[in-house]
Amino acid sequence: MKHKIDVVKTLLDALPFIKKFSNEKIVVKYGGAAQTSAELKEQFAQDIVLLHLVGMKPIIVHGGGKSITRLLADLGVDTTFVDGQRVTTKEVMRIVEMVLSGEINKEIVSLLDNHGAKAIGISGKDGGFLKGMPKDFENFGYTGLIEDIDPEIVDNIIDDDAVPVIAPIAGSNILGHPGFNINADLAASRIAVALEARKILFLTDTPGVLDKEMELITNLSIEQTEALKEDGTIQGGMVPKVDACIEALRGGVKKAHIIDGRVEHSLLLEILTSTGVGTCIEL
Numbered sequence: 001m002k003h004k005i006d007v008v009k010t011l012l013d014a015l016p017f018i019k020k021f022s023n024e025k026i027v028v029k030y031g032g033a034a035q036t037s038a039e040l041k042e043q044f045a046q047d048i049v050l051l052h053l054v055g056m057k058p059i060i061v062h063g064g065g066k067s068i069t070r071l072l073a074d075l076g077v078d079t080t081f082v083d084g085q086r087v088t089t090k091e092v093m094r095i096v097e098m099v100l101s102g103e104i105n106k107e108i109v110s111l112l113d114n115h116g117a118k119a120i121g122i123s124g125k126d127g128g129f130l131k132g133m134p135k136d137f138e139n140f141g142y143t144g145l146i147e148d149i150d151p152e153i154v155d156n157i158i159d160d161d162a163v164p165v166i167a168p169i170a171g172s173n174i175l176g177h178p179g180f181n182i183n184a185d186l187a188a189s190r191i192a193v194a195l196e197a198r199k200i201l202f203l204t205d206t207p208g209v210l211d212k213e214m215e216l217i218t219n220l221s222i223e224q225t226e227a228l229k230e231d232g233t234i235q236g237g238m239v240p241k242v243d244a245c246i247e248a249l250r251g252g253v254k255k256a257h258i259i260d261g262r263v264e265h266s267l268l269l270e271i272l273t274s275t276g277v278g279t280c281i282e283l
């Protein structure tokens with residue numbers, strides 16, 4: 001049995017990290033690939049509530065690619081990805097919005113609420129937060145890039161001591177436009193830069209960035225990351241993720257981490273211990 005003094009020591013070990021990150025904004029990209037079991041989802045919610053209660057300002061940007069693909073298959077709608085990004089027809093856009101803004105956003109909000117943190121779920125359409133533009137309409141349809149961010153609505157949520165939970169959909173200034181489907185990794189990095197976050201973490205379904213022998217790479221510079229993209233070691237869904245890390249670092253975020261969302265409490269392990277998990281990318 002664990003002695004009581006060991007519990008106290010564990011808490012004291014976390015103290016320097018709590019001091020370092022207290023009052024700091026931390027963007028957590030919660031990928032669809034990490035939203036697997038009910039147990040992991042509960043642990044994710046506990047981690048966010050704990051970080052919030054010790055004074056950090058977590059901002060959740062969620063994905064849900066796997067759920068979108070599942071519903072599209074159920075409905076018999078074909079879907080394709082190019083370089084890790086979905087091609088979004090008007091029909092697909094409707095489903096993307098239903099799954100991201102409807103199902104997943106509200107599920108995360110409820111989980112946080114049940115564990116004791118006030119959470120407010122929005123998409124980029126709310127309060128004029130994210131305005132999008134087509135990435136390449138001919139080839140990608142309503143897949144978008146973020147053209148403009150007005151951080152006010154999210155800052156207001158944080159000032160109200162609540163946790164913002166953001167679905168990666170951007171609005172448009174054109175009347176009647178369905179909006180844009182934004183890759184959640186790229187949305188997270190733009191949001192981290194606009195909100196001046198200290199740290200960004202991507203929870204996914206691999207231990208981090210893996211090398212050709214499938215071994216975890218614990219630390220990478222931007223140059224090393226670019227080289228791994230060039231030689232094809234980094235592919236598919238990992239491409240927008242490392243691009244997002246690089247964009248965040250160039251925009252002033254101090255550290256970007258890609259960590260395994262399938263590992264129990266990986267968020268707390270990364271933020272509150274000196275061990276660190278996954279891949280850390282720094283300037």
Ligand SMILES: Nc1ncnc2c1ncn2[C@@H]1O[C@H](COP(=O)(O)OP(=O)(O)O)[C@@H](O)[C@H]1O
Pocket residue numbers: 030031032033034063064065066084185203204205206208209210211233234235236237238239
């Ligand atoms: N070098 C690499 N290291 C780790 N994962 C990689 C690498 N290259 C490609 N991948 C793929 O990227 C996937 C993660 O991206 P994705 O499926 O989009 O996750 P998420 O839903 O979390 O955004 C991994 O499951 C893996 O298949």
Ligand SMILES: CC(=O)N[C@@H](CCC(=O)OP(=O)(O)O)C(=O)O
Pocket residue numbers: 030031032033062063064065066068084085086096143144168181182183184185237
């Ligand atoms: C343009 C684009 O690819 N959008 C993504 C949005 C969701 C997402 O990014 O989810 P994950 O983080 O779980 O992959 C999609 O349609 O799947």
